[in-house]
Amino acid sequence: MPALIRLGVLGCASIALRRFLPALTEATGIELRAVASRDPARAGTVAEQFGCRAVDGYDELLDRADIDAVYIPLPTGLHAYWVSRALAAGKHVLSEKPLTSDQVTARKLVNQAEQAGLWLLENYMFLHHRQHEMVRDLVAAGRIGTTRLFTARFGIPPLAPTNWRYRGEFGGGALLDVGVYPLRAATYFLGPELDVVGSVLRTSPGRGVDLAGHVLLATPSGVTAELSFGFEHAYRSCYSLWGERARLTLDRAFTPPVTRQPVIRIEADGHPEEVRLPADHQFRNIAEFFARSVLDDADYRPQARAINQQAELIDKVRSSAVRLPSSHGDARSG
Missing domain, CATH: 3.30.360.10 (Dihydrodipicolinate Reductase; domain 2)
Known part of the structure; x- marks a missing residue:
């Protein structure tokens, strides 16, 4: 594991552009390396704005060896598929809330992360x-x-x-x-x-x-x-x-x-x-918490419980x- 988390972003959602990506410029322990979009021109514009690499499509980003973790700001209905794909590719995941639309799927994703030894964090940024x-x-x-x-x-x-x-x-x-x-x-x-x-x-x-x-x-x-x-x-x-x-x-x-x-x-x-x-700055704080947790190999069990309890509720x-x-x-x- 490198000295900092090399992050890729799946998609150019509004919350990413307005809140999370600007926060990364102030965060320690984590660095934006690439942004992927199904629209190459859109990815290029965002990459130029934030000083990172543009990637053509989500699969290509997940295949990159220079990416340790991904941030997923996609619509809720797309989270489960791309979170699972990212975990299968060996990437830690910070996903926008809610992680999924139902408890069964949330539990499956948490189990997948735990079995792979990866961090899966649900982005309830206000808690930070x-x-x-x-x-x-x-x-x-x-x-x-x-x-x-x-x-x-x-x-x-x-x-x-x-x-x-x-x-x-x-x-x-x-x-x-x-x-x-x-x-x-x-x-x-x-x-x-x-x-x-x-x-x-x-x-x-x-x-x-x-x-x-x-x-x-x-x-x-x-x-x-x-x-x-x-x-x-x-x-x-x-x-x-x-x-x-x-x-x-x-x-x-x-x-x-x-x-x-x-x-x-x-x-x-x-x-x-x-x-x-x-x-x-809650967006900067959760980015740094995510990075510290991964770099320090922190105990993931409290986060796993929190995700499952929220999905059940x-x-x-x-x-x-x-x-x-x-x-x-x-x-x-x-």
Whole structure:
């Protein structure tokens, strides 16, 4: 293994170009070596922009001996095939979330990675922003007392009608795209033993994908979580923990700009307090975490458990859901 991770990228997705590839220019322990696309001209443009090699097609990149790992920002429905191909080619994999659309496939990919001795990491980048660690520290220190309720919201305005997230065959839908953030945050704060008490998915009859949803979860001890998400909303990205003494709230929880200085708000008996934090770069942080984990041959088992637990929770939300029609989704989505 070289002194740093030599990374290749499968595809020129928007999130890669806007967030992840710029972050790599600041990250240590990892270096962008090549980008592949089925459109050679597109690959050439991106490679020139980021100072790496353009590769014609995903298979050619996976065959390269000078690539140690790949980042996969493709639509969700394409993850399983290309993650499996990358692992079979001996590459470590950082895949955009969610890893797959179902628990069975997620478990197969995790098992494939473990058997090959490779790292497969699901890119829940928000977990690598220091603001959440600070929130957890404040809760552990007793600032809100015993936690009674966790709430989270992640909603975005309607997307362009041609966006792949409106297509079921590509793994579209609000649950898999934005709903997974509140779900993962709930397990981060309340633990992995959350069960689904009930869920609602508002579905586009014409497109067959969910456009919004609501989920109620509970721990064995009775702490509850209320989550809402969707593609039909004014932008909102926040969560709160409500305890016996105070309520803690964090805005821009899942996609904070790299220059944003987070503010954690704690309110007890009508007396608000603000805890201000320095800016942080969650995309750079997860790239460096991935690189360190591979280079140091870190214990992969916690990541394997996290991937499987998240996939199981998503399946439970979907299987228990009451499905309601969304009367506006088809008109907006063309």
